[in-house]
Amino acid sequence: MILVLVCLGLVALFLAGSPVFAILGAIALYGFASHGIDPSTVIIELYRLTREPVFLAIPLFTFAGYMLAESKAPQRLVALAQALIGWLPGGVAIVVLASCAVFTAFTGGSGITIVALGGLVFPILRAEGYSEKFSLGLVTSSGSMGLLFPPSLPIILYGTLSGTSIDALFRAGIVPGTLLIVAVALLGVRQGARMPRHKFDAGVAMRAIRAAGWEIPLPFVVIGGIYAGWFTANEAAAVTAFYTFLVETVIRREVSLRKGIPHVMTESMMLVGAVLMILAVAMGLSGLLIDQEVPQRLFALLQSAGATRWVFLIALNVFLLLVGMVMEIFSALVVVPLIVPVAKQYGIDPVHLGIIFLANLELAYVLPPTGLNVFLASSRFRKPILEVGRAALPFILILALGTLVITYVPALSLLFVEH
Amino acid sequence: MKPLLVLDHWIEKVAVGAIVLLLSVMILLAFGQVLMRNIFHSAFPGVDVLLRHLVLWVGYFGAIIATGHRRHLRIEVVELVLSERARVVCAVIANLFAAAICIVLLRAAISFVHLERAETTTTMIGLPAWVFAIVVPVGYAAIGFRFIVRAVEIVAGSPEVRRNAMAGPGETRVL
Numbered sequence: 096m097i098l099v100l101v102c103l104g105l106v107a108l109f110l111a112g113s114p115v116f117a118i119l120g121a122i123a124l125y126g127f128a129s130h131g132i133d134p135s136t137v138i139i140e141l142y143r144l145t146r147e148p149v150f151l152a153i154p155l156f157t158f159a160g161y162m163l164a165e166s167k168a169p170q171r172l173v174a175l176a177q178a179l180i181g182w183l184p185g186g187v188a189i190v191v192l193a194s195c196a197v198f199t200a201f202t203g204g205s206g207i208t209i210v211a212l213g214g215l216v217f218p219i220l221r222a223e224g225y226s227e228k229f230s231l232g233l234v235t236s237s238g239s240m241g242l243l244f245p246p247s248l249p250i251i252l253y254g255t256l257s258g259t260s261i262d263a264l265f266r267a268g269i270v271p272g273t274l275l276i277v278a279v280a281l282l283g284v285r286q287g288a289r290m291p292r293h294k295f296d297a298g299v300a301m302r303a304i305r306a307a308g309w310e311i312p313l314p315f316v317v318i319g320g321i322y323a324g325w326f327t328a329n330e331a332a333a334v335t336a337f338y339t340f341l342v343e344t345v346i347r348r349e350v351s352l353r354k355g356i357p358h359v360m361t362e363s364m365m366l367v368g369a370v371l372m373i374l375a376v377a378m379g380l381s382g383l384l385i386d387q388e389v390p391q392r393l394f395a396l397l398q399s400a401g402a403t404r405w406v407f408l409i410a411l412n413v414f415l416l417l418v419g420m421v422m423e424i425f426s427a428l429v430v431v432p433l434i435v436p437v438a439k440q441y442g443i444d445p446v447h448l449g450i451i452f453l454a455n456l457e458l459a460y461v462l463p464p465t466g467l468n469v470f471l472a473s474s475r476f477r478k479p480i481l482e483v484g485r486a487a488l489p490f491i492l493i494l495a496l497g498t499l500v501i502t503y504v505p506a507l508s509l510l511f512v513e514h
Numbered sequence: 515m516k517p518l519l520v521l522d523h524w525i526e527k528v529a530v531g532a533i534v535l536l537l538s539v540m541i542l543l544a545f546g547q548v549l550m551r552n553i554f555h556s557a558f559p560g561v562d563v564l565l566r567h568l569v570l571w572v573g574y575f576g577a578i579i580a581t582g583h584r585r586h587l588r589i590e591v592v593e594l595v596l597s598e599r600a601r602v603v604c605a606v607i608a609n610l611f612a613a614a615i616c617i618v619l620l621r622a623a624i625s626f627v628h629l630e631r632a633e634t635t636t637t638m639i640g641l642p643a644w645v646f647a648i649v650v651p652v653g654y655a656a657i658g659f660r661f662i663v664r665a666v667e668i669v670a671g672s673p674e675v676r677r678n679a680m681a682g683p684g685e686t687r688v689l
């Protein structure tokens with residue numbers, strides 16, 4: 096009875112707009128108290144984060160991403176993509192997808208892509224002759240593309256919460272991440288086939304390459320370095336943070352040392368802080384869940400209900416889409432410690448599970464009426480939420496198809512992962 | 515109300531200063547460590563552990579600032595359908611609830627630091643290791659305080675202050 100009241104109260108507080116960390120913290124504290132465990136255990140669990148090697152990559156990558164967003168790198172990125180792949184049929188749509196994917200990978204899927212790049216690429220699409228509906232749908236769905244590529248912050252958080260190797264997760268994301276982009280790009284090609292094609296201009300391409308010369312090495316260092324095994328995620332983060340700092344302040348002088356740097360540092364650490372607050376209580380909560388053998392009980396319950404592996408995966412898809420729709424990725428990842436042990440019992444590889452998580456959350460971002468991207472696109476382009484949702488529908492369908500394939504064909508994720 | 519706001523303001527200033535200082539140190543140290551490891555095949559001893567503790571420091575200072583800018587992650591869908599009055603009530607309750615949880619976490623963090631102090635013997639850059647754990651109670655204290663100040667602003671502030679203290683939809687999630 097008391098438990099029911101507490102649950103109802105927390106739901107009400109959650110809906111009233113209480114921070115996610117306070118709700119989760121209340122659950123963790125209540126759980127510890129009702130089992131007679133000292134509340135300082137919550138802090139002990141959170142302090143374990145200081146023993147996670149990859150913990151350091153979180154602030155460094157976030158800082159680098161905000162640094163790039165603050166400079167003129169987004170403009171250079173779009174210009175470069177346009178010069179290099181704009182001549183393909185549907186080229187401009189592919190340009191939008193590719194630039195958004197790179198940008199989201201570097202800024203961690205907090206919705207910055209739509210805000211920073213949306214206003215830049217939407218007019219380009221319209222000027223090319225793409226319909227307003229198509230352009231709106233494409234920009235809305237592009238905002239979460241790239242979550243599966245390094246140095247995506249949600250992947251790092253999944254790895255931390257599940258105890259899975261980050262490097263393996265990054266390698267696992269290559270094929271599924273590319274699959275989703277290619278699937279959406281096909282929609283663009285179909286639209287673009289009706290439009291006049293651009294010619295490839297070597298002069299323009301050279302100028303764009305030269306203009307973006309300092310940023311071009313970054314994806315290669317990060318993505319290539321991690322895939323090839325030259326760098327750990329941590330080392331890539333250290334190099335990226337130092338390099339972007341040097342390039343955008345000293346070499347390009349687009350971010351000033353006196354004003355720009357404190358601004359970028361505070362903005363990026365606000366996100367890190369907000370995520371850390373959730374991660375901190377999530378560590379305590381996961382310790383409690385494992386201590387009380389909740390995953391085992393959940394597995395037993397599922398088994399007695401006759402749930403096979405396929406039923407479990409379908410339920411997982413639906414569950415993740417719902418969670419991802421009402422919360423953003425960072426809060427949604429809180430369920431990781433609960434799900435990973437259950438999935439293991441069903442014989443699902445934790446690395447594959449990570450990719451399933453991210454793919455579903457990527458899709459959930461685009462789902463109306465409460466997906467984050469729908470929300471942001473609606474306010475950014477001043478369009479009603481339902482109109483954005485309708486525009487995104489073809490993209491949602493194709494992303495859903497891709498997510499199903501990723502979920503039920505583990506080989507796609509495990510192709511480049513050694514065991 | 516004035517002294518509360520002044521203190522709130524100073525907390526933010528200190529947090530911003532600390533972030534700029536600590537994050538700069540972290541970027542340099544982390545890069546230096548990569549150079550050491552890949553060129554000289556050695557590493558500064560203890561730096562990796564120090565860096566991971568500093569993540570906690572910049573994280574808590576970031577969270578302190580985030581409290582003043584309504585950047586803590588939460589859902590804001592329900593707000594869209596509420597009347598102005600109901601939104602005010604919800605915002606006050608949400609802020610006070612968050613403050614209450616921070617106070618409980620603060621107590622837990624204080625007893626954690628006491629435990630660490632009794633147990634640890636290791637040192638980092640010449641300081642006993644438990645000193646680095648102090649950011650946890652300090653963080654929860656400052657965050658809890660700032661949530662209370664937000665609630666006070668909503669109840670007693672001018673319309674403009676109140677509007678600032680209440681997050682509009684979408685604002686908390688992005689730059």
